[in-house]
Amino acid sequence: MKNILEVKNLSTSFFTHAGEVKAVKDISFNVGIGEAIGIVGESGSGKSVTSLSIMNLLSFPGKVINGSVCFAGTELTNLKEKKMQLVRGNEIGMIFQDPMTSLNPVYTVGNQIMESLLRHQKLNRGEARKKAIEMLSLVGIPGPENRLNQYPHEFSGGMRQRVMIAMALCCKPKLLIADEPTTALDVTIQAQIIELLKDLKDKINTSIILITHDLGVVAELCSRVIVMYAGSVVEKGTTRDVFYNPRHPYTWGLLKSIPIVNADHKERLIPIDGQPPDLLNTPPGCPFCPRCDHAMQICAQTQPPLSQLGEQHLAACWLLHPGAPRVERGR
Amino acid sequence: MADIPVSGIHEISKDKFTPLPARKKDIADISRPSVTYWGDAWRRLRQNKMAMLGMYTIIFIILLAILGPILSPHSYSDQFLDKQGLGPNNEHWFGTDSLGRDLFVRVLYGARISLAVGLVASLLNLTVGVLYGGIAGLAGGRVDNVMMRIVDMFYSIPLVLYVILMMVVIGPGLKSIFMALGLVYWLEMARVVRAQILTLKEQEFVMAARALGASQARILFRHLIPNCMGPIIITVSMNIPLAIFTEAFLSFLGLGVAIPMASWGVLASDALPAIRSYPHMLFFPAMAISVTMLAFNFLGDGLRDALDPRLRK
Amino acid sequence: MGKDHILLKTDGLVKHFELNQGFFGRKAIVQAVDDVSFHICRGETLGLVGESGCGKTTVGRTVIKLYEPTAGKIVFDGQDITGLKEKEMLALRKRMQIIFQDPYASLNARMTVGDIVSEPLDIHGLARGPKLREQAMELLQKVGMSPDHINRYPHEFSGGQRQRIGIARALAVNPDFIVCDEPISALDVSIQAQVVNLLEDLQHEMGLTYLFIAHDLSMVKHISNRIGVMYLGKLVELAESSELYKRPLHPYTRALLSAIPVPDPDIAEHKQRVILKGDVPSPINPPAGCRFRTRCQYALDICSQLNPEMVQVGAQHMVACHLMT
Numbered sequence: 005m006k007n008i009l010e011v012k013n014l015s016t017s018f019f020t021h022a023g024e025v026k027a028v029k030d031i032s033f034n035v036g037i038g039e040a041i042g043i044v045g046e047s048g049s050g051k052s053v054t055s056l057s058i059m060n061l062l063s064f065p066g067k068v069i070n071g072s073v074c075f076a077g078t079e080l081t082n083l084k085e086k087k088m089q090l091v092r093g094n095e096i097g098m099i100f101q102d103p104m105t106s107l108n109p110v111y112t113v114g115n116q117i118m119e120s121l122l123r124h125q126k127l128n129r130g131e132a133r134k135k136a137i138e139m140l141s142l143v144g145i146p147g148p149e150n151r152l153n154q155y156p157h158e159f160s161g162g163m164r165q166r167v168m169i170a171m172a173l174c175c176k177p178k179l180l181i182a183d184e185p186t187t188a189l190d191v192t193i194q195a196q197i198i199e200l201l202k203d204l205k206d207k208i209n210t211s212i213i214l215i216t217h218d219l220g221v222v223a224e225l226c227s228r229v230i231v232m233y234a235g236s237v238v239e240k241g242t243t244r245d246v247f248y249n250p251r252h253p254y255t256w257g258l259l260k261s262i263p264i265v266n267a268d269h270k271e272r273l274i275p276i277d278g279q280p281p282d283l284l285n286t287p288p289g290c291p292f293c294p295r296c297d298h299a300m301q302i303c304a305q306t307q308p309p310l311s312q313l314g315e316q317h318l319a320a321c322w323l324l325h326p327g328a329p330r331v332e333r334g335r
Numbered sequence: 336m337a338d339i340p341v342s343g344i345h346e347i348s349k350d351k352f353t354p355l356p357a358r359k360k361d362i363a364d365i366s367r368p369s370v371t372y373w374g375d376a377w378r379r380l381r382q383n384k385m386a387m388l389g390m391y392t393i394i395f396i397i398l399l400a401i402l403g404p405i406l407s408p409h410s411y412s413d414q415f416l417d418k419q420g421l422g423p424n425n426e427h428w429f430g431t432d433s434l435g436r437d438l439f440v441r442v443l444y445g446a447r448i449s450l451a452v453g454l455v456a457s458l459l460n461l462t463v464g465v466l467y468g469g470i471a472g473l474a475g476g477r478v479d480n481v482m483m484r485i486v487d488m489f490y491s492i493p494l495v496l497y498v499i500l501m502m503v504v505i506g507p508g509l510k511s512i513f514m515a516l517g518l519v520y521w522l523e524m525a526r527v528v529r530a531q532i533l534t535l536k537e538q539e540f541v542m543a544a545r546a547l548g549a550s551q552a553r554i555l556f557r558h559l560i561p562n563c564m565g566p567i568i569i570t571v572s573m574n575i576p577l578a579i580f581t582e583a584f585l586s587f588l589g590l591g592v593a594i595p596m597a598s599w600g601v602l603a604s605d606a607l608p609a610i611r612s613y614p615h616m617l618f619f620p621a622m623a624i625s626v627t628m629l630a631f632n633f634l635g636d637g638l639r640d641a642l643d644p645r646l647r648k
Numbered sequence: 649m650g651k652d653h654i655l656l657k658t659d660g661l662v663k664h665f666e667l668n669q670g671f672f673g674r675k676a677i678v679q680a681v682d683d684v685s686f687h688i689c690r691g692e693t694l695g696l697v698g699e700s701g702c703g704k705t706t707v708g709r710t711v712i713k714l715y716e717p718t719a720g721k722i723v724f725d726g727q728d729i730t731g732l733k734e735k736e737m738l739a740l741r742k743r744m745q746i747i748f749q750d751p752y753a754s755l756n757a758r759m760t761v762g763d764i765v766s767e768p769l770d771i772h773g774l775a776r777g778p779k780l781r782e783q784a785m786e787l788l789q790k791v792g793m794s795p796d797h798i799n800r801y802p803h804e805f806s807g808g809q810r811q812r813i814g815i816a817r818a819l820a821v822n823p824d825f826i827v828c829d830e831p832i833s834a835l836d837v838s839i840q841a842q843v844v845n846l847l848e849d850l851q852h853e854m855g856l857t858y859l860f861i862a863h864d865l866s867m868v869k870h871i872s873n874r875i876g877v878m879y880l881g882k883l884v885e886l887a888e889s890s891e892l893y894k895r896p897l898h899p900y901t902r903a904l905l906s907a908i909p910v911p912d913p914d915i916a917e918h919k920q921r922v923i924l925k926g927d928v929p930s931p932i933n934p935p936a937g938c939r940f941r942t943r944c945q946y947a948l949d950i951c952s953q954l955n956p957e958m959v960q961v962g963a964q965h966m967v968a969c970h971l972m973t
Contacts, residue, residue: 047836162927191699275842280806304355372757545714557756
């Protein structure tokens with residue numbers, strides 16, 4: 005499978021008055037054509053900053069300090085803003101978490117969808133209108149001809165997210181970055197959106213980067229997963245690798261802290277103790293070390309490298325070193 | 336982190352793989368130093384050079400207004416009949432006016448009046464305005480509607496009309512200026528505070544206080560007003576120069592402070608008939624007005640930037 | 649104190665909000681909660697689930713009289729509290745508390761943690777002076793926080809820590825009953841489990857009764873003894889939690905359960921989903937008859953004419969659907 009996006013050694017920092025906040029530390033991954041990958045992590049893990057870095061949308065005081073983002077053969081990190089604008093919305097589409105604030109309330113929905121068509125595809129108004137109607141019905145909005153002339157406030161949350169997806173997809177982007185697309189939505193609407201994304205991936209062969217904290221959504225949609233913690237990749241692999249054979253204690257903890265719906269009797273939940281680290285002054289060594297049940301001397305001193313565990317499966321943990329004691333995943 | 340296979344790592348001594356001693360994983364750990372809202376705002380205000388310049392200027396003017404007339408050998412009403420309309424010189428720094436009075440002392444006295452006007456305006460803002468707006472916002476519904484229509488009514492009458500009315504009733508002078516300001520200068524604050532409280536009172540911390548059985552007064556004074564402090568301070572700092580300017584303007588028109596009291600407006604208006612012969616008489620009071628206005632506006636702008644929650648990271 | 653002792657009971661609870669549409673506009677009525685009846689036993693956790701706008705938060709706030717009910721009856725520990733004035737409620741406020749969803753909005757940003765936690769003690773005159781501080785420190789310790797942080801401000805804490813502070817505030821008056829209004833939905837996955845464990849521990853330790861409101865069905869299943877499902881202001885199903893997940897009867901409950909994303913790729917791949925069409929209708933003009941009928945694939949003629957009543961279908965299982973009668 006050819007890759008549409010290759011991210012190599014990307015590091016992003018925010019230079020605040022209190023010091024440098026290392027939001028993303030040396031992460032690498034790639035996305036194949038027509039593939040959906042998930043980036044999982046908690047708030048502050050750097051998953052959203054990763055997507056903003058790819059899109060070159062970081063604003064002061066954030067800055068990409070190292071690494072490369074290669075999209076369809078073009079390096080994006082040093083691309084001029086003018087050229088980047090041709091990529092954004094045209095070749096890479098983006099959906100944000102909050103469908104309530106991502107649409108401009110003073111323009112009709114049709115206008116907002118048609119704007120990028122007029123701009124990027126150089127269509128005339130009639131064609132753009134036709135295309136917009138087609139997109140709205142693709143994302144499952146009934147009566148698209150009438151809905152086109154309505155304003156965002158006349159749409160419900162789920163409908164607005166569909167409009168966002170229609171906008172992101174109208175120029176047939178090769179890659180869609182979805183940043184927590186279902187977090188603000190109800191479960192039944194979330195199910196609708198997941199089905200829609202699945203459908204679009206198969207129908208128009210768009211690659212998808214799904215950024216989320218919900219492991220369930222990833223399991224439903226993605227073929228590969230990247231688990232991030234405190235700005236670093238701690239584990240990545242196929243969805244089956246990560247869900248059935250996780251090797252990093254943080255991934256164990258994440259999977260264990262979700263209650264099992266089908267459990268017959270009530271079991272006590274097993275949370276990950278402690279707090280996520282403050283990115284402003286991260287201790288040396290493994291960022292997960294302070295919360296890890298299996299921490300060793302070396303974990304507090306040196307950051308572990310990513311170890312190759314399978315064809316696609318990698319994890320960054322000293323437990324995987326041949327010299328380390330064998331530790332079994334609990335549960 | 337590079338994708339190196341495990342076998343590629345050089346040998347690591349065995350003892351490094353001994354488990355760390357059991358640690359208490361503190362869920363309450365905070366590593367960042369404590370930064371309060373006001374501390375953070377002060378840091379941002381300090382970074383704003385113009386605002387700091389404004390603040391130091393205001394402090395300087397206040398000190399001069401309090402101490403200046405005491406230290407000066409002349410009084411504001413002393414006439415030196417032999418020294419009418421002198422330019423600036425060693426003995427009289429700003430010169431003298433057409434009646435031979437020391438202009439420096441008179442300008443400093445003007446500063447006293449201006450600052451008193453600013454003080455009255457800000458006190459009114461902080462007491463009447465905040466309370467009125469707070470009560471209207473908290474009560475909501477019909478009470479709010481009636482209270483705000485009263486504000487609208489006061490707003491609809493121009494300030495000059497109030498001043499003339501006051502002059503007719505109690506005669507010209509500082510008192511009528513204060514009364515007129517008193518009728519008008521709390522209105523904007525009432526609107527600002529009410530709008531803030533309308534949004535704040537829907538927040539969950541207010542709901543939590545109600546669930547605890549807190550009284551309305553407690554909710555207003557402990558929960559709502561402290562959370563409006565930012566906009567309140569900004570409004571006050573913007574209203575003070577407005578009040579000072581209004582007083583100067585009214586006095587200039589002859590509607591305010593009466594002779595021999597020396598407000599900046601009166602001084603400027605006195606200077607007008609003799610502007611060709613003694614231009615310095617207009618220059619100094621005018622400069623005092625401009626510098627004060629600029630200083631307050633710089634500080635106000637700086638405070639707005641420093642306290643605006645949207646700029647907070 | 650038996651488990652079957654009823655602590656809180658609502659009977660036909662109705663809450664409507666008037667929506668002002670402009671100065672001269674006609675008033676619209678939002679039917680947030682319509683005819684909801686349930687009871688909670690002492691020491692029990694009743695879960696309340698549903699999508700946004702279904703009225704679950706309104707139910708939670710109405711039963712502790714933060715909102716005045718439009719109609720219906722609320723009985724707390726044998727006492728009818730429906731018509732009580734705020735003054736008469738003061739004593740009862742000590743016995744019923746609430747924990748909020750948003751750990752950022754639910755703490756006053758201008759007060760120190762110590763002041764926040766000790767405020768309830770001050771209001772009810774339970775402690776004074778140095779005693780107040782001492783108790784605040786004890787409360788912080790009880791929820792797993794360090795008492796040294798008493799002089800810090802809420803914004804210095806992470807979401808999970810703030811939620812603990814909110815819990816400490818609710819515990820200060822030593823209540824019997826706590827409404828947990830989506831206390832974990834704003835938290836990270838690994839922190840959610842910490843907070844749920846804390847709530848469970850406190851329940852055992854202090855004999856608390858919870859009304860646990862959430863939209864996350866897997867967490868609700870975990871913490872609740874019984875679960876009520878709400879849709880557009882109506883309670884549509886009420887059952888013991890394992891019974892509800894094994895034998896959901898209402899079509900909406902079924903759709904809701906099948907919509908939960910399962911963190912298991914194999915199951916996810918072969919899962920047959922009930923995907924609901926369309927959106928929740930507006931509570932200003934809810935559909936006549938059964939409110940769910942516009943999205944229900946089994947809707948019959950009768951559903952548009954007659955509102956289905958709650959009927960008993962099992963020992964602890966009730967459902968409001970025409971298909972079941």
